[in-house]
Amino acid sequence: MAVSNQEQTPVEAEERGARARTARLMLDTAVQLMQGGIVPSVSDVAEAAGVSRATAYRYFPSQAALVQAVVDEALGPILDWKSASVEATERVGDLLSSSLPRIDAFEATFRAALKLSLDQWAQRQAGTQGSEPQFTRGHRIDLLRDAVAPLRGRIPEAGLDRLGKALSLLFGIEALIVIKDIWGGSAEEAREVVLWAANALMAAAEAEADKS
Template sequence: MSARSRRTLTLPPAGDNGARARTHQRLLAAAMQLVRRGRTPSVAEVALSAGVSRATAYRYFPNRSTVIAAVVAESLGPVRRYEPRARDGQARVRELFSQTFPRFKEFEPHMRAALQLSLEHESLDRVGLLEEPRYRRGFRRDLLRRAAAPLRAALGRRRFDQLLKALSIVYGIEPYVVLKDIWDASDREVEDIARWMLDALIASALREAAATGGNAHRVRQRKAPVAALKKTALTH
């Protein structure tokens, strides 16, 4: 990995309205526009588009990973901060979906760029040719965990974690990529299918948990009389 790719991202302090904040916003706006045009831009391309020197751009965005991370953060800001108001676990996940999933459509080019860079880095890393920090996605993990939290007691840790991983396949840009690219589905159809999958996954997890709990209860009931008989035999 090159020295340049190991540099630390420099961001303006929160609330900074000075030159650093303006430069950062200028670079970010350029990156957002380039991505909307179908690019996964290098830092040099962002600098050129923003009319900023490369040296300055690299102080804010040392590599493509930091560029795309900033683009995703800007695109999904309201999504990351969303907290469902419902109390029921399934209702909370449905609320999260209905209120935030359309954001992936609104910023589809930006989400696709993040997916593309992630896949590119995976391929390069596998053969030892990755020369910049690997871009990793994962914002949806905490979002889904918070939304589905009330379901954990009913599901148990293992099944709850399994449900979160299954939901993470549905909640993101991936349904748009698969259903639009392969099936030529409309945006509305993508949302309807994703919502149907979400409901089916939660319902299946709850059914399995209920069945497992019922089986365990029946096993305990069967064991109790056997234990009582053994105890009676020992006392006679």
């Protein structure tokens, strides 16, 4: 008897459950390693999780795919951020305020991801990256575009694009690194500086919109 797409045999259900558990184990293991400051390879995660390398590569075909999955897991609710406000400044403040504690909590993970990005850049410059896929970053682009969306039509698109790029300097692990590592500050100080700078940028953008 044929089985519909909605129905599963007990064996199929068990196999699907086993795959989900293995995927969860792999991801949790990778998160633990990156929270320890390590940029793990797929083989590293396989060994730590107690699964074969062949199994690990079925879930994460490259280091870039592995790290991207961990970054998405660390970002968590940030990726689902939405605002009901119609005020761009309020939306930007809400995005940054709600995101910074999560970024601080997973600081080691985001630092490790940044390290991979920088290492791959160096490899590309030296021509030694080979066939390893490039790890790309950019979730902040869509989030910030959504945050400043109320200004669309009030300022030129070039100005809106510039604003998004300026705000992106404040949104992410880079801001924490500058305040903590260079200035010797705390996560709370980083939050205060980021919000102050964001408000200054938004005030400039609002003034530009009023002149249009």
